[in-house]
Structure formats: structure tokens, C-alpha cells
Amino acid sequence: MLKKWIDEIRIQSDLYKSDCWKYHISGNVIELSILPDYMKQKKTYRCSVIFVGQVLKALSKKIEKENLNFHIQSFSNLENPEIVATIRTDEKNEFTGNSKLKEKSQDSIEDVNSLIQTIAKKYKLEVQEIEATSQLNLREISTENYPTWIAIYSTFNNPFTWLNIGYFKESLRKEFSSLPASKKSCFLDFCDSKFDEFPNLKIPESKYIQSLIGIHPTNVSTE
16 A cells, blocks of 8 residues: 555656655655755755655555554654655554644635644744735746735754655645635745745744745636
8 A cells, every 4th residue: 555655646746746756665664765866955955855745744644544553754864864754654443643633714814824823833833924025026926916925934944844844835735725716825935946045034033934825816827
């Protein structure tokens, strides 16, 4: 089942950037690691770790559905930073993995903001609403289509943080997938070259901006 699940994730390359990571299965353990070409620069390594975080979250959801217990071990050997994490499954009568967030109405900006803050706190991230028109410099996205923008930042800027960004991103994607088209969001983690890596945002000193989220677009493209 593990191979089936991970292969189902790998074929969704647009979501999980399958060309930057690989996996190895041994028994009931999957090891996820970054490919050498993506280890050469900090930006490509950071983004690869984020994608692996998404993969781990997506895989853990598949494991949950089978009522299996699982354990994730991250960066167990710091001398080999290409090995990001292992996920091990065990059959048990009762599931003891991560608890699910309670379903809630998402009909207002306040509800979406609350959801973002709840998930961000779970992954040790902080949230701050920003003024898109005066503080953002995005060349490919019209900020007018996303009247509310939120900055996600962290106290640390290391591989463990980037892995949490992946967990956070995938969790939001799952939660937002049920929203109508008029309420879709835009998630920027600075992994796309067409975006400025770190816009000049007024976040607290000694903090690191990790992503931007635009919510409640007024005009969503169907392309």
C-alpha cells in the first residue's frame, strides 16, 4: 500500500514537484530525500524541503484513512541533509496520529483568517495581515483580485521550518479545496522565480517571511 500511495502522490507533479525528491521503501518505512541537483543552492533546497513537507502531509492523510498509526522522523542525520524524513506505519486497533481540525464554516474573511491562524499555530508559524497595494510587489498577480493578504513568518529559518511550511501549505490546500471558486486563495512560498523572494514587508524584526496568502479573490480565472 505504501508504494501505491506514494506513487499516487508522485504523479501529481504540479502539486508536489516530483522531480526534486525521491523515495525509498523498506518494509513499512518510506524515506524521502532531495535529489543532488536541488542541494546546490539554498533556495532550491528550501523549496524542495517544502514540497517534501507537502508529500508527508498528503501521505499521512492516506495512512489515516486506513486507521494506521504512523510516526514521522525529520532530519535524523544532520550530516546528510538530503535525507529529509522517514515515515513509518504500524497497524493498531485505534488511530493515534494527528488529530483533525474541526470542520467550520468558511463563508467570511474572518472565518478563513481564523482557519489560517489555527493551522499556522500548529506548525509554529506566525500570521500578520498586510496591505497588498502598498507593500507587495508581485509582477504576475493582480493584488486587486485578492483584497486580503496575509504574511506567514517564523522565528527560525531552517530546514525544520521549511518542512513545517510544507505541512502548513498542504493542510491549507486540503481545507480550501471545498471552497467555491469565488473564495479560492493564492499561496506564494517564493519558490516560483516570477515572484520576488522576500518582498519588503513590515513584519517584526528578527522574523523571517516564509509565504504570502491572498484570499477571497474578486475575479477568478477559469484557465
